[in-house]
Amino acid sequence: MRVLNYIGGDFHTPKSGQFIPNIEPATGEVYGELPDSDERDVVLAVEAAKKAFPLWKQLPLEKRFEYLYAISQRITEQLDELAEAEARDNGKPLWLAKKVDIPRAAANFRFFASALLHFFSESYEMPKGVLSYVLRQPIGIAGCIAPWNLPLYLFTWKIAPALAAGNTVVAKPSEITPVTAFLLSKICQEIDLPPGVLNIVHGYGNKVGEAIVKHPDIKVISFTGGTETGKRIAAIAAPMFKRLALELGGKNPNIIFADCDYETMMQTTLLSSFSNQGQICLCGSRIFIEKPLYERFKHDFVERTKAMKVSHPFDPEAKVGAVVSEQHKKKILSYIALAKEEGGTILTGGTEVHLETPYDKGYYVAPTIIEGLPQQCRTNQEEIFGPVVTLQPFETEEEVINLANDVPYGLSATIWSQNIRRCMRVAEQLQAGVIWINSWLLRDLRVPFGGMKNSGIGREGGFEALRFFTEPKTVTIRY
Ligand code: NDP
Numbered sequence: 001m002r003v004l005n006y007i008g009g010d011f012h013t014p015k016s017g018q019f020i021p022n023i024e025p026a027t028g029e030v031y032g033e034l035p036d037s038d039e040r041d042v043v044l045a046v047e048a049a050k051k052a053f054p055l056w057k058q059l060p061l062e063k064r065f066e067y068l069y070a071i072s073q074r075i076t077e078q079l080d081e082l083a084e085a086e087a088r089d090n091g092k093p094l095w096l097a098k099k100v101d102i103p104r105a106a107a108n109f110r111f112f113a114s115a116l117l118h119f120f121s122e123s124y125e126m127p128k129g130v131l132s133y134v135l136r137q138p139i140g141i142a143g144c145i146a147p148w149n150l151p152l153y154l155f156t157w158k159i160a161p162a163l164a165a166g167n168t169v170v171a172k173p174s175e176i177t178p179v180t181a182f183l184l185s186k187i188c189q190e191i192d193l194p195p196g197v198l199n200i201v202h203g204y205g206n207k208v209g210e211a212i213v214k215h216p217d218i219k220v221i222s223f224t225g226g227t228e229t230g231k232r233i234a235a236i237a238a239p240m241f242k243r244l245a246l247e248l249g250g251k252n253p254n255i256i257f258a259d260c261d262y263e264t265m266m267q268t269t270l271l272s273s274f275s276n277q278g279q280i281c282l283c284g285s286r287i288f289i290e291k292p293l294y295e296r297f298k299h300d301f302v303e304r305t306k307a308m309k310v311s312h313p314f315d316p317e318a319k320v321g322a323v324v325s326e327q328h329k330k331k332i333l334s335y336i337a338l339a340k341e342e343g344g345t346i347l348t349g350g351t352e353v354h355l356e357t358p359y360d361k362g363y364y365v366a367p368t369i370i371e372g373l374p375q376q377c378r379t380n381q382e383e384i385f386g387p388v389v390t391l392q393p394f395e396t397e398e399e400v401i402n403l404a405n406d407v408p409y410g411l412s413a414t415i416w417s418q419n420i421r422r423c424m425r426v427a428e429q430l431q432a433g434v435i436w437i438n439s440w441l442l443r444d445l446r447v448p449f450g451g452m453k454n455s456g457i458g459r460e461g462g463f464e465a466l467r468f469f470t471e472p473k474t475v476t477i478r479y
Contacts, residue, residue, distance in 0.1 A: 001032035003178045006185030008048035009195025015040040025091030025322040028361030035177040037203035042211035047200035049141045049168040052196030057138045058167040065113045070191040072109035074130045087313035089179045091322030101153045108156040111445045112164035124137035129479045136470040138166030143212040143221045148174035149279040158222045161465035245458030247398045250411030254284030257417035258293040265416045266448040272440040274367045278387035282412045294393045312359045322362045329363040332386030342377040344370040411451035
């Protein structure tokens with residue numbers, strides 16, 4: 001599979017003439033290549049986006065709706081092909097890509113196609129015939145940069161609102177998982193999206209990503225990825241006064257009170273710990289259990305985690321697939337080694353898993369549960385982004401709120417209790433942008449989504465996203 005850049009409606013090899021090997025995490029083998037693009041390709045993409053902007057922003061809303069809706073429908077029609085590509089590129093179980101990743105990518109385009117028809121702006125009257133109204137105009141060219149963990153899901157979560165709001169886009173998927181973005185560009189060509197409206201440039205973050213952030217004609221940047229990368233992007237963008245949304249890392253607490261609905265909590269906690277190999281920014285990697293429930297929870301959670309099958313993405317029984325790369329596998333294993341040094345006890349997992357050929361060189365890590373670590377140790381403070389969770393007992397509500405908040409991150413949190421007053425009280429005090437009570441990962445696309453503290457700035461989702469991708473202009477008239 002040779003991935004190409006999609007610029008001005010056509011497919012292009014990179015200016016450098018160089019390609020990067022694309023490795024399949026399930027086997028550790030090279031199975032394709034993608035462009036090693038650089039600033040020159042980004043410049044080309046910006047020119048195409050600039051040319052397309054006047055037409056795209058003036059298009060009647062219904063017409064813009066039709067294009068975005070057509071993309072959504074094509075994604076749904078090609079669900080099997082896209083899900084297979086995602087599973088192969090990322091290592092996630094195929095059933096998960098079919099059930100979550102690809103349907104959500106279609107939903108992103110469907111949702112924002114519909115939202116653009118309903119988007120509105122404010123107007124205010126003052127006495128004596130004064131009216132102020134707000135125009136919300138597209139900004140111009142939006143730069144969208146996405147990570148590898150939910151490749152098409154997060155890529156489209158940025159592109160769809162940027163386009164819906166009337167901007168043209170220069171986008172970069174992660175170089176580790178480029179294939180579904182490439183298939184999306186084919187879909188755009190098939191549905192005759194006007195050339196230059198969406199441009200996708202593949203390659204490394206420090207070349208293509210930075211060139212997008214630095215380009216003076218890209219006025220708005222939407223980025224999802226690691227906190228360190230986010231810092232670097234903010235440092236470049238701030239003196240250029242670019243509008244910035246940063247969706248960054250997390251170290252999310254999962255708070256379990258003894259009066260919870262035990263079975264629902266247990267089933268959901270297995271998912272919030274190990275779904276997608278723990279590589280979801282919203283996974284609950286720090287599990288706090290009220291003391292009276294601690295031993296029972298520990299016993300059952302360990303037993304049920306041991307029963308989760310680690311296997312290749314195409315095994316329908318696989319609960320945990322391959323982690324995304326060899327480098328990432330090493331990072332996860334190094335954190336497990338660190339946890340031991342910090343005094344943690346590995347209750348299950350803690351090692352690589354070796355599968356039979358042809359998957360014997362793939363990147364598999366057993367779901368891992370650790371207890372006995374102090375709050376301030378690195379394992380409890382830093383994002384691991386793998387199938388690794390820690391257990392911590394607590395006695396009081398106040399104590400667990402302090403522990404939950406005592407990290408640099410503030411992305412999401414989960415609370416389990418049948419006492420709804422307590423849940424609401426705790427939710428009010430947690431430092432997190434997204435909180436689930438007696439559930440996890442239920443997503444209503446209309447609500448604001450994003451983190452606080454080192455988990456980022458800005459919100460995605462619903463009309464928040466359309467506001468982010470438009471420039472408000474206030475007009476006041478005396479009539
Ligand atoms: P990275 O920050 O490494 O990369 C994210 C994207 O940015 C990639 O496309 C990457 O390209 C690109 N990039 C890297 N360096 C630069 C740069 N200097 N300038 C511009 N772009 C750059 O994150 P990962 O891909 O490793 O993703 C995992 C992280 O994403 C985790 O921390 C996770 O928590 C976070 N995340 C946050 C979410 C949220 O909603 N808050 C959701 C999902 C993930 P390349 O791949 O070539 O390096």
